[in-house]
Amino acid sequence: MSQRIFVATRKGLFRFDRGQVKGSSPWRITGASFLGDSVSMVLPDRRDGYLYAALGHGHFGTKLHRSRDGGESWEELKAPAYPEPPAGTEEVRCPARGIPIPWNLELIWALEPGGRDQPGVLWCGTLPGGLFRSDDHGTTWTLIRSLWDRPERREWFGGGMEYPGIHSISVDPRDSNRVFVGISCGGVWLTENAGESWACRANGMYAVYAPPEHKFNPNIQDPHRMVHCPARPDVMWVQHHNGVFRTTNGATLWHDVTAAIPSRFGFAVAVHPNDPETAWLVPAVSDEKRIPVDGKVVVSRTRDGGKTFQVLRDGLPQDQAYDLTFRHALDVDETGDRLAFGSTTGSLWISEDQGDHWTTLSTHLPPVFCTRFA
Amino acid sequence: MIRVSFTQNLQRHVACPPVDVKGATVREVLDSVFAANEKARGYVLDDRGGLRRHMVVFVNGQAVKDRVTLGDGVPDGAEVYVMQALSGG
Numbered sequence: 042m043s044q045r046i047f048v049a050t051r052k053g054l055f056r057f058d059r060g061q062v063k064g065s066s067p068w069r070i071t072g073a074s075f076l077g078d079s080v081s082m083v084l085p086d087r088r089d090g091y092l093y094a095a096l097g098h099g100h101f102g103t104k105l106h107r108s109r110d111g112g113e114s115w116e117e118l119k120a121p122a123y124p125e126p127p128a129g130t131e132e133v134r135c136p137a138r139g140i141p142i143p144w145n146l147e148l149i150w151a152l153e154p155g156g157r158d159q160p161g162v163l164w165c166g167t168l169p170g171g172l173f174r175s176d177d178h179g180t181t182w183t184l185i186r187s188l189w190d191r192p193e194r195r196e197w198f199g200g201g202m203e204y205p206g207i208h209s210i211s212v213d214p215r216d217s218n219r220v221f222v223g224i225s226c227g228g229v230w231l232t233e234n235a236g237e238s239w240a241c242r243a244n245g246m247y248a249v250y251a252p253p254e255h256k257f258n259p260n261i262q263d264p265h266r267m268v269h270c271p272a273r274p275d276v277m278w279v280q281h282h283n284g285v286f287r288t289t290n291g292a293t294l295w296h297d298v299t300a301a302i303p304s305r306f307g308f309a310v311a312v313h314p315n316d317p318e319t320a321w322l323v324p325a326v327s328d329e330k331r332i333p334v335d336g337k338v339v340v341s342r343t344r345d346g347g348k349t350f351q352v353l354r355d356g357l358p359q360d361q362a363y364d365l366t367f368r369h370a371l372d373v374d375e376t377g378d379r380l381a382f383g384s385t386t387g388s389l390w391i392s393e394d395q396g397d398h399w400t401t402l403s404t405h406l407p408p409v410f411c412t413r414f415a
Numbered sequence: 416m417i418r419v420s421f422t423q424n425l426q427r428h429v430a431c432p433p434v435d436v437k438g439a440t441v442r443e444v445l446d447s448v449f450a451a452n453e454k455a456r457g458y459v460l461d462d463r464g465g466l467r468r469h470m471v472v473f474v475n476g477q478a479v480k481d482r483v484t485l486g487d488g489v490p491d492g493a494e495v496y497v498m499q500a501l502s503g504g
Contacts, residue, residue: 098428100470120457
């Protein structure tokens with residue numbers, strides 16, 4: 042069971058450790074890094090203990106740092122960089138905003154380890170939509186041109202962000218060459234040959250925000266977050282802009298999960314590492330009202346693959362609470378028993394019984410972007 | 416020689432003391448600076464070598480116009496300041 046959580050926030054990276062304290066919560070902040078700086082993503086790599094943090098400095102750009110001692114000390118790496126476009130490259134413009142999509146790193150939005158048979162391999166998803174790979178623990182990075190150069194990229198557009206972006210990366214634990222990426226807004230894409238070629242795999246999803254002729258276009262879907270069940274990787278869950286979708290056949294076809302309550306809108310989803318039928322959501326009212334339903338923070342859990350849901354609220358604020366949980370701010374540990382999630386208003390909660398009961402770890406953090414068990 | 420100074424806010428992330436370098440354009444001047452301080456390059460210039468969107472370079476008090484190729488001329492003896500273009504809140 043994981044004894045450590047990293048929490049990446051708008052103003053720093055925080056490390057929580059579980060101690061032996063009796064009585065109140067045994068979880069304590071034991072470290073803080075990059076105080077005052079925006080940390081968009083953190084990755085504790087369970088394969089080798091390395092820790093990665095992505096920073097967005099605004100004026101000074103996006104940076105990447107690595108720690109070999111759990112965040113006690115850091116070294117700055119060369120962040121993934123877009124190459125110079127080949128001569129004659131036609132400009133791609135965002136179809137929603139009409140602005141050019143730059144060949145420039147705007148945000149690191151996803152960091153995931155490669156397979157267990159690929160030590161040092163990392164995948165990095167970015168705004169404005171490029172996927173990068175490192176083979177050397179993040180020291181050097183290469184843009185995956187086979188995806189970036191797809192003509193379908195012309196249809197991708199930014200949702201809440203200015204540009205499209207890759208926020209979810211799922212490496213198939215059975216075959217490290219199979220990698221799924223989730224794009225807002227560009228659907229789900231799969232490579233089966235480590236990035237040599239790609240296919241869009243969002244059939245079954247639909248977009249109520251799109252004109253009717255584009256509603257079922259897989260390439261313009263807005264999966265807010267995509268996760269797979271490590272023990273049954275063909276089962277994947279997506280919290281989408283207008284609902285929840287699930288696949289049981291490796292994203293060949295997605296099914297609409299209509300039973301999610303108290304709403305079908307949200308950003309985060311987590312799936313039990315061993316049970317593909319069990320998943321958790323953190324719902325909000327709707328696209329137009331990104332606040333908890335009735336001012337009550339809840340987690341919604343299914344144990345039957347999305348046929349029914351239980352609303353979990355024990356230990357969570359139930360009166361005038363307006364916390365929103367972003368897509369990376371919910372995590373489940375490798376046992377499936379411990380869950381943690383953070384909010385835009387600086388709250389952090391943990392459950393050690395699959396969500397039945399929750400304990401508040403903080404109500405005073407900066408806005409939480411990412412919560413991850415180490 | 417040309418004196419190049421950096422915003423104090425950058426010093427928190429990477430040391431950038433004032434330096435005296437040679438160069439006839441903003442590009443040449445900054446390349447001279449970053450040749451000796453490679454880490455600072457990515458904090459001022461983007462992936463493509465253009466000036467970051469919210470950065471600004473002043474040459475003798477005038478903001479440079481060419482933010483992409485950095486072709487503005489820099490006379491000998493000039494004072495160059497690399498600053499933040501303050502925006503947001």
